Amino acid sequence: MAVSLTHLPRILERHGDALLADWIREQLQAKSRTGAIKEGELREQCAEFLRLLREATAKGGTSDVSRPEFEPLRELLANVSRSRGVQGFSPSETAKFVFSFKRPLFMRLREELGRDAVALADETWAVTELLDELGLLTTETYQKTREAVIARQQEEMLELSTPVVKLWDGILALPMIGTLDSNRTQVVMETLLEKIVETGSEVAIIDITGVPTVDTLVAQHLMKTVAAARLMGAECIISGIRPAIAQTIVHLAIDLGNVITKANLADAFKTALDKRGMAQVPGR
Amino acid sequence: MDRIPILRMGEFLLVTIQVDMHDQLALTLQDDLTAQITRTGARGVLIDISSLDVVDSFIGRMLGSIASMARLMNAETVVVGMQPSVAITLVELGLTLHGIRTALDVEKGMALLRASAAGRRRA
Structure with missing residues (x-):
């Protein structure tokens, strides 16, 4: 095995420019969204990849991408897939960055080792394994980037959806929007x-008003907040009980106890003002 | 042994809890307070727990029983200044302290006591 490992860095060294040109052509042809990434940027990434791959394989062989020699290469791939994940590429488009390198590379391998069938088979196998590993690495990083995006959005939504506003001196309002789960209720x-x-x-x-459904769990969360x-x-006033919700509450036999409930925010506000002992100007 | 001071303000008693409550202290407070209510004929008890950061189920229950005892002795209890974390803990423990009146701070608690005392006098 050790003998066949020496071929890849040598081929990369000798045919570097041709490989690069072939590879870029391959990617530009295959890509459906060519406009999304600039050719100059692509060329830069590919050239960097080739250079790091050559260095890594010359020192670390092709068998194990977790070796320290592959560190810079792994980093480059992570960066590339991260930036593509943010730009909105699909996972397969991101993985093709590595996989599209196979065809040009195998063509060179055949030219070089065409006469020695055993060496060609060995080398092809080793290179396939290596590139597959690298391809999986890009997918994994891509996935992680997307997950980070989702986590951040969830957090933002959590913050967005729980504003507490001061309506009047001594009166607060909490307009709830969206489904209530235990996590959100805690924050609220x-x-x-x-x-x-x-x-x-x-x-x-x-x-x-903005809560789509009220079930026993949501009611329990509300009661906890009120308590x-x-x-x-x-004191808490619950407002915005829509007809459908009123029906559900009664059908589910949820006991809202002695909590004051109102049909809309205006009524609740009026009640709140009364409680604070503030008279309103009638009939406006 | 340390005790929680009970101050008399007119016809009301004022208890300010400023140390961490442990069980013995809570029981002593219960004894002292009931004794004081009898001695002074107080109409209301105001318990300020604004510096209390941690509660357990025992302290929660103790607050509830103090209120019940006071009511039996014709005095009303108002608990003021509960911290959000304490309120959440009590609710999670299932102790909603039914029958206890609450207020945001001492001033509002006093107003509440005065109003209800005035109401009772009128009745």
Whole structure:
């Protein structure tokens, strides 16, 4: 095996430029979204890949890409697939960056070793294994990049969806939007309670107009929030109970206890003002 | 042995918990407070727990039983200044302290006590 390993760096050395040209042509032909990446950038990435591959294989052989000699090459691939993941390439398009190198390389191998069938087979196998490993590496990094994007978006949504607004002196409103799960309720509860302390508000209106469904779990979460606010000395009003939700609550026999509920935010606000002892100008 | 001071303010008693509550301290407070209510004929008890960061189920239950005891002795209990983390813990423990009145700070708690005392006098 050790003998056949010496061929790859030599071939890369001798045919470097031709390989590069073939490889780039291959990619430009295959790619459906040629416009997405500039040819100059592609050429740069490919040339860098060839150079690092030559260095790595000359020192570290072709059998194991986790060797320290392959470190710079792995880094380059990680960078390439990361940037492509962010640019919106599909996973197969990203992996093709490596796989499209096979055809030009195998053509050179055949030219070089065509007369020695055993050596050609050995070398082809070794190179295939190496490139497959590298290809998998790009896919893995691509996946990780996408997962990071998703995680960040989830976090942003969590932050976005729980604003606590001050409506009046001593009155807070919490417009809830989207499905409530335990994770979100926890965040909602914490922000609401902290805001109650911060502003010294005695009344908090939880508006669930934007909550698509209310089941027993959601109701339980709401009750917990109301109970916690009450323990701190603030009263909660739940508003935005749509007809469908009112029906569900009754059908599920959910006991909302002695929580004040209102059909819309305006009514809840009026009740809150009454509680604060503020008279409104009637009939406006 | 350390005790939690109980201050008298007119017809109300003021308890400010400023140290970490441990079980013995809570029991002593319960004894002292009930004794004080009888002695002073207090109409209301205000417990300020704004510097309490940690609660366990025992302390939570103790707050509830103090309120029940006080009510039996014709005094109303208001718990003021509960921290968000404490409120969340109590709710998760299932202790919603039914029957206890709460307020955001001492001032609002006092207003609450005064209002209810005035209401009772009128009745």
